Amino acid sequence: MEDMLFYDRMQFAFTITFHYLFPQLTMGLSLIVVYFKGKYLYSEIEKYNDAAKFWMKIFALNFAMGVVTGIPMEFQFGTNWAKFSELTGGIIGQTLAMEGMFSFFLESSFLGLFIFGEKLLGHKLHFVTGFLVFLGSWASGYLIIATHSWMQHPVGYEILENGRFVLNNFSALFSNPWLLPSYFHNQLASVITASFVVAAIGAFYILNNKHSEFGKLFVKTGVGFGLVSSILVAFPTGDLVAKNVVKHQPVTFAAMEGIFETEEGGSEIVLIGQPNMLEQKLDNKIAVPNILSFLTYQDWNAEIKGLNEFDKSTHPTNIPGLYYAYHIMVGLGTIFIGLMLLAAVQLFRKKLYTTKWILWALMFMLPFPYIANTTGWYTAELGRQPWLVYNLLRTADGASPTVSAGNTLFTLLGFIGLYLLLGLLFLMLAGKIINKGPQLNNTH
Amino acid sequence: MELFWYIVLMTMLAVYVILDGYDFGAGIIHLFFAKTEKDKKAITNAIGPFWDANEVWLIASGGILFFAFPTLYASSFSGFYLPLIMILWLLIFRAIGLELRGQIHNRIWEAIWDKAFGISSLLLALFFGVALGNVVRGVNLGNVVNGVSTHEAHFFFLPLWNPTFSPHAEALGVIDWFTLLLGVIGVISLAIHGANWIIFKTNSDLNTKLRKVIFNLNIVLLVLVIISILIWHLIEPKPFHNFFKYPWLWLFPIITLTGLLGLFKIKSFKKDGYGFIFSSLFLFGGLTTTVSSIFPKVLPSTNDINPDLTLYNVAADEYGLSVGVYWFAIAIVLVAVYMFIQYKVFRGKMDDVGYGEH
Numbered sequence: 001m002e003d004m005l006f007y008d009r010m011q012f013a014f015t016i017t018f019h020y021l022f023p024q025l026t027m028g029l030s031l032i033v034v035y036f037k038g039k040y041l042y043s044e045i046e047k048y049n050d051a052a053k054f055w056m057k058i059f060a061l062n063f064a065m066g067v068v069t070g071i072p073m074e075f076q077f078g079t080n081w082a083k084f085s086e087l088t089g090g091i092i093g094q095t096l097a098m099e100g101m102f103s104f105f106l107e108s109s110f111l112g113l114f115i116f117g118e119k120l121l122g123h124k125l126h127f128v129t130g131f132l133v134f135l136g137s138w139a140s141g142y143l144i145i146a147t148h149s150w151m152q153h154p155v156g157y158e159i160l161e162n163g164r165f166v167l168n169n170f171s172a173l174f175s176n177p178w179l180l181p182s183y184f185h186n187q188l189a190s191v192i193t194a195s196f197v198v199a200a201i202g203a204f205y206i207l208n209n210k211h212s213e214f215g216k217l218f219v220k221t222g223v224g225f226g227l228v229s230s231i232l233v234a235f236p237t238g239d240l241v242a243k244n245v246v247k248h249q250p251v252t253f254a255a256m257e258g259i260f261e262t263e264e265g266g267s268e269i270v271l272i273g274q275p276n277m278l279e280q281k282l283d284n285k286i287a288v289p290n291i292l293s294f295l296t297y298q299d300w301n302a303e304i305k306g307l308n309e310f311d312k313s314t315h316p317t318n319i320p321g322l323y324y325a326y327h328i329m330v331g332l333g334t335i336f337i338g339l340m341l342l343a344a345v346q347l348f349r350k351k352l353y354t355t356k357w358i359l360w361a362l363m364f365m366l367p368f369p370y371i372a373n374t375t376g377w378y379t380a381e382l383g384r385q386p387w388l389v390y391n392l393l394r395t396a397d398g399a400s401p402t403v404s405a406g407n408t409l410f411t412l413l414g415f416i417g418l419y420l421l422l423g424l425l426f427l428m429l430a431g432k433i434i435n436k437g438p439q440l441n442n443t444h
Numbered sequence: 445m446e447l448f449w450y451i452v453l454m455t456m457l458a459v460y461v462i463l464d465g466y467d468f469g470a471g472i473i474h475l476f477f478a479k480t481e482k483d484k485k486a487i488t489n490a491i492g493p494f495w496d497a498n499e500v501w502l503i504a505s506g507g508i509l510f511f512a513f514p515t516l517y518a519s520s521f522s523g524f525y526l527p528l529i530m531i532l533w534l535l536i537f538r539a540i541g542l543e544l545r546g547q548i549h550n551r552i553w554e555a556i557w558d559k560a561f562g563i564s565s566l567l568l569a570l571f572f573g574v575a576l577g578n579v580v581r582g583v584n585l586g587n588v589v590n591g592v593s594t595h596e597a598h599f600f601f602l603p604l605w606n607p608t609f610s611p612h613a614e615a616l617g618v619i620d621w622f623t624l625l626l627g628v629i630g631v632i633s634l635a636i637h638g639a640n641w642i643i644f645k646t647n648s649d650l651n652t653k654l655r656k657v658i659f660n661l662n663i664v665l666l667v668l669v670i671i672s673i674l675i676w677h678l679i680e681p682k683p684f685h686n687f688f689k690y691p692w693l694w695l696f697p698i699i700t701l702t703g704l705l706g707l708f709k710i711k712s713f714k715k716d717g718y719g720f721i722f723s724s725l726f727l728f729g730g731l732t733t734t735v736s737s738i739f740p741k742v743l744p745s746t747n748d749i750n751p752d753l754t755l756y757n758v759a760a761d762e763y764g765l766s767v768g769v770y771w772f773a774i775a776i777v778l779v780a781v782y783m784f785i786q787y788k789v790f791r792g793k794m795d796d797v798g799y800g801e802h
Contacts, residue, residue: 071499071536079529101507109783
């Protein structure tokens, strides 16, 4: 039984982690591609259309990867989490079915038109199809976060005698206080990924002295979008998400921040340190006094409850994992703001394209938004454990009762092999597109 | 309300089979009949802009199943665990076969993705037929062993096969001689369907040959359908019960027959689209006939201890189902608009769409 649950969790964690590498770029990049196309329509400068076309190629490849790795997500609720699906399907089935009906049809119908239809449609309609793909992908994010929010903070339900959750208020699913902060936090994080990818490829072109005209455009665009999104992801959205956690999941908040015991006269903010679960303390801690209380309650001396105040059975199952995930996300987020600020200052002084070390930094920063997005999601998911539906349904009670550990391990190994192949193919083909670079289109 | 969502779900699944069915069929034709680069181009051009949106009908149907019939979703997805995960893998191979082939011009690269696309299409067609067979035959609900349920009455687990490949064994498997027969019917009928789509959407050199292929495959299909009707009662003891109870249901077998027999005139059709209409009729009729014969069961029980799953005992609660009607009504109108636009832009022959040329 223990094994079954372990492999079910591993498979979901592995497939969702791999899957989300793609949609985070899809959502952010669709915005930037639409920006390039719109800028072309407005200015009629061919360069912007070429830029849109170039990023569309990356977008199409990335989108395909997102689609093929996304379908297993919807299936796995039923295959591996049958009990959870049976009990909560009447509620989260709403939002997940809406995702299929409202966003997948929109995205997939217009993606084909967007990729193949430029000549058929003309530039204005081509822009519209791009915009609709963007809309579809952001609607998809919204409905997924609505589902996620219900699991974190269940609303609008009642529980029947047989343990089934039934919906009694549809609109509550969308007025859930968890939803909007999480949604905007997540979408901005995906814009960060896209901005850094665009800026990194731009920096690569400038440093490589190849396609450097496009390189400058990409760096400028990436820094513009990146600066705004890096700031907004922390404040106000990240702040609001954290306040939801404090309010509704205080034990999770204590674990995230690494507070083992309540501190008198206000809590310090931990910058670095390793959770020592044996002695229930942080080793090698570097912390700044009272900051956490201020950030949380705007009061230097406010009390923040430590893990010691909560029953052990409600503690997150993997406290060190949760603590690290959260701190990596926050640490990287801080670095993103710093780097983007520096780059923006140099851009303003018209020195960015010659400030080599910033270009190198931008180029090497490419994987880190992916890590920040992933650890951000780990924070949310590990933070919810040991619950599937917070405080109501335990993860251990949600797995499929009839699927044995051996079968799940078999499919997990299959997914690992297949996704390794997909990852290699993606890198190879993306590398090819990037190496070839944008094509100048000076036919008129 | 349950009945409404049942009809919605079955209709969406039928639309899925008709739409993505031509993609699978095109893949099968690609595997066996496309010899030249020109043939292959014609086939991928014919489905290139559509297959992704077609596949969404499966995902959306899955969503509707989850939302309206959560118990059936949970029971069948965990019970058919291995074949479903394998379908996912095949869908991945089909997709990357189509999408990646044109990215690099190299004979080995192209050969790999041609086969990935063709073989996965073939196996998917087979699996979907087998799946339908499993729904008709039923499963050992509650995993009853020696007269005792080992699980809750609505859960079960099926291995891929049992050693006897018999649909009457106590320990059933996903693949047995009955479900395999339906799998083969799936492959043949989708191959015909895909060939019809290629004729409809291209001016390829293959088209004349494909008309012959369709005619010959249709003979095989007719034979297999007759065999399956003759042995159907071995699986479902009262196959005609519902049709005598509700005579209007005969409409569905009539549609099936129209599609099947109509296709024998494939060589004299005046318009290239007619064949596609007939194979669509066959698929739609075949599916609806099958599900009507077991209605209101959605997954029969093969033991006497646990009851069949019917659309009434697997559905979500009344409020959720009612409120869903509102958003579904909006969504389905939007979907119709998208499809209209999509098929209008890519109307007519598709030989020059340049799919996969990046």
